[in-house]
Amino acid sequence: MTTVFKGAEVTAELNANLQQRTEALKVKNINPTLAIVRVGDREDDISYERGATKRCETIGVDVKKIVLDATTTQDELLAVIENVNKDSSIHGVLLFRPLPKQFDDNIIRNALSPAKDIDGISDASLVGVFADITTGFPPCTARACMEILEHFKVDLVGKNVVVLGRSLVVGKPVAMMLLAKNATVTIAHSKTVDLADVCRAADILIVAVGRANMVSEKYLAPQQVIIDVGINVNEDGKLVGDVNFADAEKIVGAITPVPGGVGTVTTSVLVKHVIEAAERI
Amino acid sequence: MTTVFKGAEVTAELNANLQQRTEALKVKNINPTLAIVRVGDREDDISYERGATKRCETIGVDVKKIVLDATTTQDELLAVIENVNKDSSIHGVLLFRPLPKQFDDNIIRNALSPAKDIDGISDASLVGVFADITTGFPPCTARACMEILEHFKVDLVGKNVVVLGRSLVVGKPVAMMLLAKNATVTIAHSKTVDLADVCRAADILIVAVGRANMVSEKYLAPQQVIIDVGINVNEDGKLVGDVNFADAEKIVGAITPVPGGVGTVTTSVLVKHVIEAAERI
Numbered sequence: 001m002t003t004v005f006k007g008a009e010v011t012a013e014l015n016a017n018l019q020q021r022t023e024a025l026k027v028k029n030i031n032p033t034l035a036i037v038r039v040g041d042r043e044d045d046i047s048y049e050r051g052a053t054k055r056c057e058t059i060g061v062d063v064k065k066i067v068l069d070a071t072t073t074q075d076e077l078l079a080v081i082e083n084v085n086k087d088s089s090i091h092g093v094l095l096f097r098p099l100p101k102q103f104d105d106n107i108i109r110n111a112l113s114p115a116k117d118i119d120g121i122s123d124a125s126l127v128g129v130f131a132d133i134t135t136g137f138p139p140c141t142a143r144a145c146m147e148i149l150e151h152f153k154v155d156l157v158g159k160n161v162v163v164l165g166r167s168l169v170v171g172k173p174v175a176m177m178l179l180a181k182n183a184t185v186t187i188a189h190s191k192t193v194d195l196a197d198v199c200r201a202a203d204i205l206i207v208a209v210g211r212a213n214m215v216s217e218k219y220l221a222p223q224q225v226i227i228d229v230g231i232n233v234n235e236d237g238k239l240v241g242d243v244n245f246a247d248a249e250k251i252v253g254a255i256t257p258v259p260g261g262v263g264t265v266t267t268s269v270l271v272k273h274v275i276e277a278a279e280r281i
Numbered sequence: 282m283t284t285v286f287k288g289a290e291v292t293a294e295l296n297a298n299l300q301q302r303t304e305a306l307k308v309k310n311i312n313p314t315l316a317i318v319r320v321g322d323r324e325d326d327i328s329y330e331r332g333a334t335k336r337c338e339t340i341g342v343d344v345k346k347i348v349l350d351a352t353t354t355q356d357e358l359l360a361v362i363e364n365v366n367k368d369s370s371i372h373g374v375l376l377f378r379p380l381p382k383q384f385d386d387n388i389i390r391n392a393l394s395p396a397k398d399i400d401g402i403s404d405a406s407l408v409g410v411f412a413d414i415t416t417g418f419p420p421c422t423a424r425a426c427m428e429i430l431e432h433f434k435v436d437l438v439g440k441n442v443v444v445l446g447r448s449l450v451v452g453k454p455v456a457m458m459l460l461a462k463n464a465t466v467t468i469a470h471s472k473t474v475d476l477a478d479v480c481r482a483a484d485i486l487i488v489a490v491g492r493a494n495m496v497s498e499k500y501l502a503p504q505q506v507i508i509d510v511g512i513n514v515n516e517d518g519k520l521v522g523d524v525n526f527a528d529a530e531k532i533v534g535a536i537t538p539v540p541g542g543v544g545t546v547t548t549s550v551l552v553k554h555v556i557e558a559a560e561r562i
Contacts, residue, residue, distance in 0.1 A: 123408040123416075130411040131449055135404075158474035166460055168412055179447055179468055184479065186467040187460055193439035198465065 003152075003254040005227075007264035010151040014268040015059055021275050022060040032278040033062040034118070034271070035090045037080060039103075040070030045096040048267075052094065055267045061274055064090065074103050078111055085113040091281070092118035092274035115280065118273035120173065129173045132180045137273045142173035144265040145206055145227050146181075148256060154204065154225050156183040162199055163187050164215070164242075165208035170229050174206055195219070207242040215243040217251065226255040229262050284433075284535040286508075288545035291432040295549040296340055302556050303341040313559040314343040315399070315552070316371045318361060320384075321351030326377040329548075333375065336548045342555050345371065355384050359392055366394040372562070373399035373555035396561065399554035401454065410454045413461045418554045423454035425546040426487055426508050427462075429537060435485065435506050437464040443480055444468050445496070445523075446489035451510050455487055476500070488523040496524040498532065507536040510543050 025032055034056055038045050049065070056063045066080060077099075084093050093116045099108060114124035114136035125136025137143075149156065161183040165171035175185045188198050190209075199205055199219040207215050208229035220226070220243075230242030241258030248255045256262055306313055315337055319326050330346070337344045347361060358380075365374050374397045380386060395405035395417035406417025418424075430437060442464040446452035456466045469479050471490075480486055480500040488496050489510035501507070501524075511523030522539030529536045537543055 123412075124404065126411055127404040127407050130407055130453065131404075158472045160474070160479075172411065172457075172460075175468075176453075179453075179470075182470070182472040184467065184469050184473040186465065187456075188465050189460075189463070191439045191463040192465040193441070198441075 002249045002252055005148055005152050005225075005254050005256045005261065007148070007256065007261045010148050010265045011268045013151060014147065014265070014272060015055075018059045018061075018268070018272055018275055021279065025275070025278050026060070030278050030281070031062055031089070032060075032275050033064060033090050033092075034274045035064045035066060035084045035087075035093045035116075037066045037068070037077075037084065037093060037095045039068045039072055039077065039096065039099055042096070048096075051267050052270055055271050056274075059268075059271050059275075061271055070100055071102075072100075074107070077103065077108060081108070081111045085111075085116065090116065091278040092116050092270075094119055094270065095121065097121065116277060118270060118277055126168065126173075129176050132176065137276070138173050138177060139169045140266045140269040140273065141170050141208075141229060141262065142177060143273075144262050144269045145170075145174050145229065146177050147265055147269060148227060148262065149204070149225070152225075152254065154254075156181045156204070159183050159203040160201065161185050161204040161206065162202035163206045163208070164195075164199060165189065165206075165210075165229070167208065170208035174208070178206075209242050211242055212240050213242070213244040215248075217244070217247040220248055220251045222251060222253065224252040224254075226252050227262060228256050228258050231258055231263055283530045283533055286429055286433055286506075286535050286537045286542065288429070288537065288542045291429050291546045292549045294432060295428065295546070295553060296336075299340045299342075299549070299553055299556055302560065306556070306559050307341070311372075311559050311562070312343055312370070313341075313556050314345060314371050314373075315555045316345045316347060316365045316368075316374045316397075318347045318349070318358075318365065318374060318376045320349045320353055320358065320377065320380055323377070329377075332548050333551055336552050337555075340549075340552050340556075342552055351381055352383075353381075355388070358384065358389060362389070362392045366392075366397065371397065372559040373397050373551075375400055375551065376402065378402065397558060399551060399558055407449065407454075410457050413457065418557070419454050419458060420450045421547045421550040421554065422451050422489075422510060422543065423458060424550045424554075425543050426451075426455050426510065427458050428546055428550060429508060429543065430485070430506070433506075433535065435535075437462045437485070440464050440484040441482060442466050442485040442487065443483035444487045444489070445476075445480060446470065446487075446491075446510070448489065451489035455489070459487075490523050492523055493521050494523070494525040496529075498525070498528040501529055501532045503532060503534065505533040505535075507533050508543060509537050509539055512539060512544055 117136045120139035128135035196218040200221045204225045206227045212232035228241035228243040398417045401420035409416035477499045481502045485506045487508045493513035509522035509524040515521045
């Protein structure tokens with residue numbers, strides 16, 4: 001029997017813990033607050049913003065929205081970032097990217113104070129993840145994978161964990177976080193020779209490639225734990241992961257569903273980071 | 282027959298190339314210059330300084346030595362770093378660490394201008410390695426491993442490379458550099474289950490654990506390429522690597538010796554970084 005690692009279970013536990021911590025902060029007159037900075041009206045951003053706002057409300061975290069026109073200049077956006085950096089009533093900042101073409105992504109990312117960089121976009125946050133030190137925050141999606149493994153008590157020490165995908169948002173940071181938990185980590189990708197064999201040998205397989213149903217039967221083995229980070233729209237307009245769920249259900253020990261898996265936990269991690277940022281002060 | 286990947290061969294090729302580039306810089310009135318900042322008189326530091334100075338002379342790179350008393354204060358060292366940062370006649374800075382206890386390592390490391398951070402000690406350099414962008418420089422030892430693999434034309438694409446050790450100076454950065462060359466990279470360590478099996482399955486094995494002769498017969502397989510980063514003193518007072526060379530010689534396809542392997546290449550990489558720093562201006 002394959003266990004379905006439902007995101008909702010992880011989120012329920014996380015939210016309960018975060019509500020308590022929010023209460024404790026409020027007793028000290030700290031009102032944990034997320035600022036969302038959005039440039040333009042990309043549908044993806046608005047949808048994520050809606051989910052994040054709702055999750056903040058559930059937990060008791062305030063949200064300030066700063067919506068800028070798609071034609072905003074770099075200097076205008078830098079001024080906005082400087083303001084949120086200075087504003088002591090704001091603890092965490094979510095800045096949607098990719099930004100329109102007039103922006104220098106490197107300059108914008110690193111203008112954000114690492115202390116408020118709750119989605120791990122600044123160099124300081126990346127160093128924190130790479131060096132395993134508390135500077136900034138890891139990207140929320142990478143940490144969501146770790147929260148799921150922790151919630152379901154998946155033993156990581158010494159285990160063969162294969163991370164399929166090597167992006168700066170998921171693959172590389174989650175590899176470093178797994179290493180910090182003493183897993184043996186393999187980073188595999190499109191150029192890997194015998195990729196299916198490498199994946200099949202894993203105790204735990206984390207897939208973040210962004211290709212619908214790419215991981216099929218031949219990549220999978222009994223007892224494996226699969227974390228599917230992909231969110232893709234298939235030819236029928238349905239949301240599906242990077243892993244063929246029907247194949248996985250016949251074979252593996254446990255898998256996160258899409259939707260309802262990593263994505264839903266990511267939103268709670270975002271709020272967790274706002275609260276951690278407020279607690280660090 | 283096991284091929285011995287002699288560092289001297291790599292260094293000869295590197296030095297010839299670097300001499301040409303130094304000449305080209307001098308034609309443009311740029312005199313590539315390394316500043317060595319040493320606090321105290323640790324024997325290791327002095328020995329490395331001697332080697333680096335000699336290599337710089339061979340290639341035609343100038344060296345400025347700044348030797349400070351072991352009782353130097355943090356503010357005094359910061360002032361020295363500010364001076365070398367500002368001094369346009371200095372292109373690269375080697376700052377010996379670990380520093381005496383009165384220093385905050387994080388503050389000192391990050392005071393150094395990333396443009397002159399030729400041994401990859403600053404956060405900016407670490408981000409460069411993690412994100413595969415040109416910011417600062419990778420640690421010299423990690424890059425020396427890559428130079429050896431390149432010199433001996435070892436194919437990396439898709440290959441199963443196991444990095445044994447996960448330090449910020451070798452294991453993690455070399456893993457990222459291998460990934461950038463499209464290798465499939467496994468980071469293994471003391472907690473890895475069936476470590477010998479994991480190592481034996483590798484096409485290429487990079488060992489950086491700092492334990493004399495730890496990697497013995499059962500870790501090794503025919504055709505493997507072994508890069509031995511370790512430099513240890515054994516019970517007879519002899520320099521030995523992390524890999525049992527006698528065992529390896531009977532089994533593997535190629536191996537770097539200790540001494541005369543990675544260490545000697547590291548010194549040339551240091552000089553290469555000084556020249557790259559001068560070329561970037």
